[in-house]
Amino acid sequence: MFKKMNKKVAVIACCVLTALVCAAVYMTTLPTKVSITYINFLSKVDKGMVDTVYLNDKPDIKVKLKDGTVVYTDNPRDEGFKEELLKKGVKVDEMEFASTWQNAVGFGAGILIFGMIGYFVITNTARQRSGGLLDISVVSNGQEIDRGISFANVAGNEEAKESVSDIVDFLKEPDKYSKYGARMPRGIIFYGPPGTGKTLLARAVAGEAKVPFYAMSGSDFVQVYVGVGAGRVRDLFKKARQTGKCVIFIDEIDALGKKREGGGISGGNDEREQTLNALLSEMSGFKDSDGIVVIAATNRLDTLDEALLRPGRFDRHIEVGLPDVNGRYEILKMHVKNKPVSDSVNLKKVAEQTVFFSGAMLESMINEAAILAAKRRARAIEKEDIDKAFYTVLAGAEKKDRSAIANIDRKITAYHEAGHAIVAKLISPENKVTKVTIIPSTKGAGGYTMNIPPDRMYRTKKDMEKDIMVSLGGRCAEEIVFGEDNITTGASGDIERATETVLSMVKRFGMNKNTGLISYDVLYKNSFNGINDKILDECKNKLDELYSEVKSLLIENMGKLDCIANALLEKETLEEEEIDSIIAA
Numbered sequence: 001m002f003k004k005m006n007k008k009v010a011v012i013a014c015c016v017l018t019a020l021v022c023a024a025v026y027m028t029t030l031p032t033k034v035s036i037t038y039i040n041f042l043s044k045v046d047k048g049m050v051d052t053v054y055l056n057d058k059p060d061i062k063v064k065l066k067d068g069t070v071v072y073t074d075n076p077r078d079e080g081f082k083e084e085l086l087k088k089g090v091k092v093d094e095m096e097f098a099s100t101w102q103n104a105v106g107f108g109a110g111i112l113i114f115g116m117i118g119y120f121v122i123t124n125t126a127r128q129r130s131g132g133l134l135d136i137s138v139v140s141n142g143q144e145i146d147r148g149i150s151f152a153n154v155a156g157n158e159e160a161k162e163s164v165s166d167i168v169d170f171l172k173e174p175d176k177y178s179k180y181g182a183r184m185p186r187g188i189i190f191y192g193p194p195g196t197g198k199t200l201l202a203r204a205v206a207g208e209a210k211v212p213f214y215a216m217s218g219s220d221f222v223q224v225y226v227g228v229g230a231g232r233v234r235d236l237f238k239k240a241r242q243t244g245k246c247v248i249f250i251d252e253i254d255a256l257g258k259k260r261e262g263g264g265i266s267g268g269n270d271e272r273e274q275t276l277n278a279l280l281s282e283m284s285g286f287k288d289s290d291g292i293v294v295i296a297a298t299n300r301l302d303t304l305d306e307a308l309l310r311p312g313r314f315d316r317h318i319e320v321g322l323p324d325v326n327g328r329y330e331i332l333k334m335h336v337k338n339k340p341v342s343d344s345v346n347l348k349k350v351a352e353q354t355v356f357f358s359g360a361m362l363e364s365m366i367n368e369a370a371i372l373a374a375k376r377r378a379r380a381i382e383k384e385d386i387d388k389a390f391y392t393v394l395a396g397a398e399k400k401d402r403s404a405i406a407n408i409d410r411k412i413t414a415y416h417e418a419g420h421a422i423v424a425k426l427i428s429p430e431n432k433v434t435k436v437t438i439i440p441s442t443k444g445a446g447g448y449t450m451n452i453p454p455d456r457m458y459r460t461k462k463d464m465e466k467d468i469m470v471s472l473g474g475r476c477a478e479e480i481v482f483g484e485d486n487i488t489t490g491a492s493g494d495i496e497r498a499t500e501t502v503l504s505m506v507k508r509f510g511m512n513k514n515t516g517l518i519s520y521d522v523l524y525k526n527s528f529n530g531i532n533d534k535i536l537d538e539c540k541n542k543l544d545e546l547y548s549e550v551k552s553l554l555i556e557n558m559g560k561l562d563c564i565a566n567a568l569l570e571k572e573t574l575e576e577e578e579i580d581s582i583i584a585a
Contacts, residue, residue: 033072034069034070034071034072035060035071035072035073036063036071036072036073037073037074038073038074038076040073041063041071041073044063044065045085045088045090046088048066048088048089049065049066049067050063050064050065050066050090051064051065051066051090051091052064052090052091052092052093053085053090053091053092053093054093054094055075055081055082055092055093055094056075056094058075059074059075060072060073060074060075061073061074061075148207149200149203149204149206149207150204150207150208151165151204151208153200153204153334154197154200154201154204155327155330155331155333155334155359156197156323156324156326156327156328156330156331156359157196157197157201157320157323157327158327160190160201160318160319160320161201161204163316163318164188164201164205164318167184167185167188167205167209167293168205168208168209170184171184171209171211171245171291171293172209172210174291184291184293185293185315185316186283186293186294186312186313186314186315187283187293187294187295187296187313187314187315187316188293188294188295188296188314188315188316188317188318189253189295189296189297189298189301189304189308189309189314189316189317189318190202190295190296190297190298190318190319190320191297191298191299191300191301191317191318191319191320192299192319192320192321192322193299193321193322193358194299194358194360195358195359195360195361196320196321196322196323196358196359196360197320197359197360198251198297198320199215199249199251199297200359201320202215202247202249202295202297203215203249205247205293205295206246206247206249209245209247211245211246211247211291212243212245212246212247213246213247213249214236214239214240214246214247214248214249215249215251216236216248216249216250216251217250217251217252217255218250218251218252218253218254218255218256218257219252219255219256220232221233221255221256221275221279222255222256222272222275229256229272229274229275229278230274230275230277230278231278232275233275233278233279233282234278234282236248237282237292240292241292244291245291245292246291246292246293247292247293247294247295248292248293248294248295249294249295249296249297250294250295250296250297251296251297252297252298252299253296253297253298253304253308254298254299254300254303254304256272256275256276256279257276257279257296257298257304257305257308258272258303258304258305259303259304259305259306260273260276260305276305276307276308279308280307280308280313283312283313283314284312284313294314296314301317322356322357322358323357323358323359323362324455325351325352325355325455326351328350328351328354328357328362329347329348329351331359331362331363332347332350332351332362332366333347335362335363335366335367336366336381339366339370339381340373340379340380340381341380341381342380342381342382342383344382344383345381345382345383345386346383350386350390352455353390353432353434353452354390355452355453355454355455361393364393365386365389365390365392365393366386366389367389368388368389368392368393369381369385369386369388369389370385372385372388372389373385391435391450394448394450395441395448395450396441397441398439398440398441409446410438410569411565411569412478412482412488412490413438413446413447413490413568414438414447414565414566414568414569415477415478415481415482415561415565416446416447416474416475416477416478416488416490416491417436417437417438417447417448417449417474417568418436418477418561418564418565418568419473419474419475419476419477419478419554419561420436420449420451420470420471420473420474420477420494421433421436421449421451421473421564421574421579422473422477422553422554422557422560422561422564422583423469423470423472423473423476423550423553423554424449424451424470424473425579425580425583426553426557426583427466427469427470427553428453428466428470430453430454431451431452431453431454431470432451432452432576433449433450433451433452433576433579434450434452434575434576435448435449435450435573435574435575435576436448436449436450436564436568436573436574436579437568437572437573437574438568438569438572438573439572439573446490447568449474451470453467461505461509461511464501464502464504464505464511465546467497467498467501468498468501468502468542468543468546469546469549469550471494471495471497471498471501472494472495472498472543472546472547472550473550473554474490474491474494475487475491475494475495476547476550476551476554477554477561478490478491479551480551480554480555480558480561481561498543499539499543502539502542502543503535503539505542506520506535506538506539506542507519507520507521507535508520508521512538512542514534514538515534515535515538520535560582560583560585563582563585564579564582567582
């Protein structure tokens with residue numbers, strides 16, 4: 001109430017001040033008034049020097065001489081004055097009175113318009129500040145409890161659900177824990193790849209406990225203006241305390257909680273550092289009886305500041321990783337619940353096929369399958385719909401118009417993909433090559449080989465070397481068949497993947513004898529320089545060694561390479577059974 005009154009007073013004061021300034025400017029620009037005696041005026045009339053006399057009811061009258069000079073003289077207020085002037089050829093104008101009022105009204109209107117413009121500018125700025133960039137409050141009052149979300153809506157994250165089940169119990173029955181002297185964890189961080197259900201799990205905690213849920217993003221707190229983010233943090237926690245028991249969820253917390261280096265965060269960002277300090281102090285100021293739990297989510301736990309991760313701030317760090325085969329099966333069952341799915345669809349097999357799929361990708365795949373079935377006006381979602389949706393999510397939809405593709409390009413693509421398939425099958429029999437196609441996709445691929453590795457927790461050095469060899473198989477086949485001078489740009493994505501894998505082996509995992517058991521990422525963080533050339537040489541040598549092995553393998557199996565390539569040119573797409581039969585022949 002008082003804030004609104006203060007705003008109105010400020011606006012009115014600004015308008016009055018503006019009007020006074022305008023009036024002062026107007027008065028200073030008025031011409032200087034020159035007066036003459038009445039006798040002098042009559043003399044000028046007799047001599048024919050007067051052009052116009054402006055009559056009015058004021059004490060003096062305005063006189064315009066023939067040379068353009070304007071003077072003023074006493075007003076005789078005589079009824080015959082006008083007639084005498086007219087007889088002597090002087091023009092008489094009685095509109096000056098109205099003209100004066102017009103000037104006054106115009107001046108007043110100008111001040112009024114100018115004041116209104118100032119008013120609207122100021123109020124609009126205030127409105128923008130209260131609902132735009134400078135808005136301190138980012139939380140609407142009276143957040144509703146989301147009763148529709150519970151742990152039943154979260155599939156494939158059983159370990160994560162188990163890790164937060166006691167938080168729900170704590171919110172429901174705090175006395176049960178207080179008699180043991182236990183306090184509720186003040187903060188929980190969910191970390192893991194994108195699309196694994198971190199936000200959904202946070203909502204489920206609030207839904208299960210039946211408490212309000214405040215959802216923010218880390219970027220909501222970071223602004224250009226210093227102090228705004230810190231104010232928003234304080235406002236958020238103030239509202240949370242007024243609410244009582246609740247869950248505060250901060251998504252992408254790394255936007256404000258990155259590690260501080262040197263004089264600040266990422267080169268001394270004062271606003272971000274103030275915001276982080278405000279968050280730390282607010283979390284430290286919790287009382288055990290408040291019943292407020294802060295849940296944050298990030299894809300990169302290693303980038304967060306250590307002060308955030310210490311006990312008393314974010315006490316628990318819970319990984320929400322990619323689901324295993326059983327988790328994927330549960331997620332698929334949940335997403336097909338209210339959809340007409342044919343009996344021909346084996347969800348268990350689909351779960352086995354979708355290795356490294358996140359929950360979001362699985363939902364997208366089922367949705368794509370439903371769209372495909374709806375387009376066909378089918379009675380149910382068939383296996384073909386899910387298969388097509390699976391490849392659409394991974395590689396994009398097939399291009400319909402392929403008439404512009406030259407025969408030589410089709411042949412290069414066929415041998416390229418055949419190279420991937422041959423290497424994958426020969427060096428990793430446990431891998432599933434479910435599909436090989438030379439049909440270009442809307443994601444820019446000229447074709448693709450669907451190589452699905454076994455679902456395992458860890459990747460060995462041999463596994464990573466095999467991945468690199470499969471990636472190099474396409475380029476190697478091109479070189480063998482078409483010559484070194486005719487290799488194409490089609491292997492760019494394969495080379496990127498191979499480079500990333502070998503770089504991880506050398507830099508992060510200590511899988512190279514010459515570079516040793518050292519994490520070079522840690523060395524770089526501690527300003528160790530001059531080791532780039534050594535890493536580059538080791539990566540290049542390893543790739544050359546594996547490329548040589550792939551080349552020997554393909555030359556030994558040239559007949560099988562030709563068979564798969566010719567089959568692709570004829571059919572465009574090969575399934576796993578067809579590939580296996582060619583390899584076994």
